[in-house]
Amino acid sequence: MAKVNIKIEGHPYQVESGMTILQAAKACGYNIPSLCSFMDGRCSLASCRVCLVEVKGARGLVASCVYPVNEGMEISISSQKAVEARRSSVELLLSNHHKNCLQCEKNGKCELLEVSKMVGAREGKYIGDMTPATYDELAPGLIRDTSKCILCGRCIETCKALQGIGILGFENRGFKTIVSPTQNRSFAKSPCIQCGQCVLVCPTGALMEHSEIDRVDLAIKQGKYVICQVAPAVRAAIGEEFDEKIGTPVTDKMFAALHRLGFYRVFDVNFGADLTIMEEANELIERIKHNGVLPQLTSCSPGWVNYLEYYYPELIKYLSTCKSPHQMQGAIIKSYYAEKNGIDPKDIFVVSIMPCTAKKYEKTRPGQESKDGLKDVDAVLTTRELAKMIKRSGINWKRLPDNDKPDDDLLGQYSGAGVIFGVTGGVMEAALRTAYKTLTGKEHPLIEFKEVRGLQGVRDASINIDGKIIKVAIASGMKNAKILLEEIKQGKSPYAFIEIMGCPGGCINGGGQPYVKPMFLPNEDDDILSTYVSKRASVLYSEDERQTIRQSHNNPDIIRLYSDYLDKPGSEKAEELLHTFYNDKREKYPN
Numbered sequence: 001m002a003k004v005n006i007k008i009e010g011h012p013y014q015v016e017s018g019m020t021i022l023q024a025a026k027a028c029g030y031n032i033p034s035l036c037s038f039m040d041g042r043c044s045l046a047s048c049r050v051c052l053v054e055v056k057g058a059r060g061l062v063a064s065c066v067y068p069v070n071e072g073m074e075i076s077i078s079s080q081k082a083v084e085a086r087r088s089s090v091e092l093l094l095s096n097h098h099k100n101c102l103q104c105e106k107n108g109k110c111e112l113l114e115v116s117k118m119v120g121a122r123e124g125k126y127i128g129d130m131t132p133a134t135y136d137e138l139a140p141g142l143i144r145d146t147s148k149c150i151l152c153g154r155c156i157e158t159c160k161a162l163q164g165i166g167i168l169g170f171e172n173r174g175f176k177t178i179v180s181p182t183q184n185r186s187f188a189k190s191p192c193i194q195c196g197q198c199v200l201v202c203p204t205g206a207l208m209e210h211s212e213i214d215r216v217d218l219a220i221k222q223g224k225y226v227i228c229q230v231a232p233a234v235r236a237a238i239g240e241e242f243d244e245k246i247g248t249p250v251t252d253k254m255f256a257a258l259h260r261l262g263f264y265r266v267f268d269v270n271f272g273a274d275l276t277i278m279e280e281a282n283e284l285i286e287r288i289k290h291n292g293v294l295p296q297l298t299s300c301s302p303g304w305v306n307y308l309e310y311y312y313p314e315l316i317k318y319l320s321t322c323k324s325p326h327q328m329q330g331a332i333i334k335s336y337y338a339e340k341n342g343i344d345p346k347d348i349f350v351v352s353i354m355p356c357t358a359k360k361y362e363k364t365r366p367g368q369e370s371k372d373g374l375k376d377v378d379a380v381l382t383t384r385e386l387a388k389m390i391k392r393s394g395i396n397w398k399r400l401p402d403n404d405k406p407d408d409d410l411l412g413q414y415s416g417a418g419v420i421f422g423v424t425g426g427v428m429e430a431a432l433r434t435a436y437k438t439l440t441g442k443e444h445p446l447i448e449f450k451e452v453r454g455l456q457g458v459r460d461a462s463i464n465i466d467g468k469i470i471k472v473a474i475a476s477g478m479k480n481a482k483i484l485l486e487e488i489k490q491g492k493s494p495y496a497f498i499e500i501m502g503c504p505g506g507c508i509n510g511g512g513q514p515y516v517k518p519m520f521l522p523n524e525d526d527d528i529l530s531t532y533v534s535k536r537a538s539v540l541y542s543e544d545e546r547q548t549i550r551q552s553h554n555n556p557d558i559i560r561l562y563s564d565y566l567d568k569p570g571s572e573k574a575e576e577l578l579h580t581f582y583n584d585k586r587e588k589y590p591n
C-alpha cells in the first residue's frame with residue numbers, strides 16, 4: 001500500500017494513502033470524537049459533524065471521517081476553532097435529544113454520552129423545539145425510540161449493506177426527519193426480521209432489544225418454577241460485559257452467576273441442540289432416502305426463518321420442520337421434565353437466555369406451544385440483559401467460582417456437537433457427525449468436519465460418507481443467504497443440506513450480544529473489530545474439544561429421553577413436541 005507523509009498536531013507521520021483523516025489519526029494514536037462513522041472510521045453520510053478538524057489550506061473545517069489524507073497534509077485537532085466546532089456539533093445534537101440518561105437502558109454503553117464528555121458539552125446550550133418522536137414497542141424483538149436518535153444512519157446502512165434487506169430509511173424532511181421503516185410503520189408491521197444487527201451498531205438508546213427482565217422478576221416473585229436455559233453463544237461473549245478480554249472462556253463462571261439469580265433450575269440449551277440434531281439429521285436422511293425435497297434448509301435461526309417467510313416464501317417447503325433448540329427444550333421441560341418431577345406445566349416459567357433479539361419474537365410464533373396452548377418458552381433475555389441482571393444483583397464476577405455446571409436433572413448433559421451450534425457451520429458439523437453414524441453405523445474417525453468451518457459469508461464442501469458424496473453449503477447473514485436461495489429458486493442448487501444463520505458469523509455475533517465498541521473495551525487491542533468474531537468462535541470450538549461426549553447421539557440424557565418418552569426421532573410424540581410449521585408472510589406486510 002502506498003504511503004503519504006502528513007503532519008498531525010505538528011508531528012510528522014507516514015500513513016497509508018486512501019485512509020480518512022479519522023483513520024490516520026487513530027493509527028497515529030490520536031482520538032478524534034466521532035458518532036455517525038462506522039467503527040472502522042469510514043462514513044457515508046457525515047451527518048453528525050462531531051469529527052471536525054482543521055486542515056491547513058482547506059476552506060473551513062473538514063469532517064475527518066470522510067476527508068482523505070494526502071501528501072503533505074497538515075492537520076490540527078486541537079485548534080480552538082476545531083475544539084469549539086466539535087463541542088457545538090454535540091450540543092446541537094443534545095438540543096434535540098430526550099436526555100433521560102438515568103432511566104435509559106443504554107446508559108453505560110452510550111456513545112453519545114461518551115462523546116459529550118470528550119468534547120465537554122454544556123447543559124442547555126441550545127434550547128428549542130424537539131422533533132415529534134415515535135416510540136415503537138409493538139415488536140417482541142426490538143424497540144425504536146426516535147427521541148434518542150441522532151440520525152447517524154448506521155442502522156440504515158447495516159440493514160441494507162450487511163443484511164441486504166433495507167427496511168430502514170429517513171422519513172419526512174428537515175426538522176421532522178426520523179429513522180423508520182416505510183411510512184413510520186412499526187417493526188412489527190413491516191418485513192423486519194428482528195435480527196437486531198441495527199441495534200448492535202446504534203450509538204444511542206434509539207434502537208434497543210425489547211427488555212423482558214421485569215417479566216422474569218415477576219415470575220420469580222410469584223413463586224413459579226422459573227427454569228432458565230442458556231444458549232451456547234452466550235458463554236462466548238458474556239465475559240466481555242465484565243471486562244474479560246474477548247475470547248476468554250467463562251462457561252463455568254456464567255453458570256455460577258445463573259445459580260445465584262434465583263432460578264429454580266439452570267439448564268444448557270446445548271441439550272436442546274443435541275435434540276435438534278437428532279430430529280434434523282433424521283429428517284435429512286428420510287428426505288435423502290425417499291427422494292424428498294432437497295436441499296434441506298436449517299431452521300434454528302428465527303431471523304433467517306423470518307427472512308424466508310417474507311422474501312422467499314415459495315421456498316418454505318425446503319425448510320426443516322424442526323423447532324429451534326431452545327423451543328424444543330422448552331417443550332420438553334413442560335412435558336417430560338414436568339411429568340417426571342410431578343410439576344404442573346402451568347406452574348413452570350421457562351426463560352431462555354439468548355444471543356438474539358429475534359428469539360424474543362420466535363417464542364410468540366404460532367406452532368411454538370403445546371396442544372393445550374401452553375407456550376414452550378415464556379421469556380427470552382439477551383446476553384446483554386443477563387449481564388444487567390448479574391450487575392444489579394451485586395454479584396462479584398471476578399470472585400465467581402470457575403467450576404460450576406448446569407443442573408444435572410434429566411436434561412443436564414450435553415455433547416460438544418451441541419456447543420458449536422453457536423457459530424456459523426456448527427449446526428452443519430453437528431448434523432454431519434450424527435448423519436455419518438446413522439448412515440454408516442460407525443462413528444466418523446476424525447469426529448470433526450473441519451471442511452465446514454470458517455467465517456466466510458458463503459462456503460460449501462463435499463462430504464464423503466462411505467463413498468457417497470454429499471454436497472453441503474453454509475451461509476450467515478441474509479445478504480449471503482440470498483446467493484444460495486437464488487440458486488434453489490432457479491433449480492440449480494447442487495446441495496443436499498444448507499445451514500443458514502441470520503447474523504453474520506452466526507449466533508456469536510447475534511443482535512443480543514455485547515456491543516463491540518472500542519471506547520468501551522479498554523482491555524482490547526485496536527484491531528479487535530476485525531477479529532472479535534473468530535475469538536468468540538474459538539471459545540466454542542475449544543469447549544467442544546474438551547467434551548468427552550462429542551456427538552449428539554451419544555448424549556446419555558438424549559438417549560434416555562428417547563427410550564423413556566419420545567421413542568425415536570420423527571416419532572408421533574417427537575413430531576407433536578419438536579416440530580413446527582411456517583407461513584407465507586410476503587402478502588402480510590409488503591415493504
Ligand code: SF4
Nearest residue numbers: 100101104110204205
Ligand atoms: S441515548 Fe445516551 S444520551 Fe440519550 S438518554 Fe440514553 S444514555 Fe442518555
Ligand code: SF4
Nearest residue numbers: 159192193195196198
Ligand atoms: S432488525 Fe434486522 S431486518 Fe430489522 S431493521 Fe434491524 S437490521 Fe434490518
Ligand code: SF4
Nearest residue numbers: 149150152153155202
Ligand atoms: S436509530 Fe440509532 S443507528 Fe439509526 S440513525 Fe438513529 S441513532 Fe443512528
Ligand code: FES
Nearest residue numbers: 036046048049065
Ligand atoms: S463522525 Fe464524521 S461527520 Fe459524523
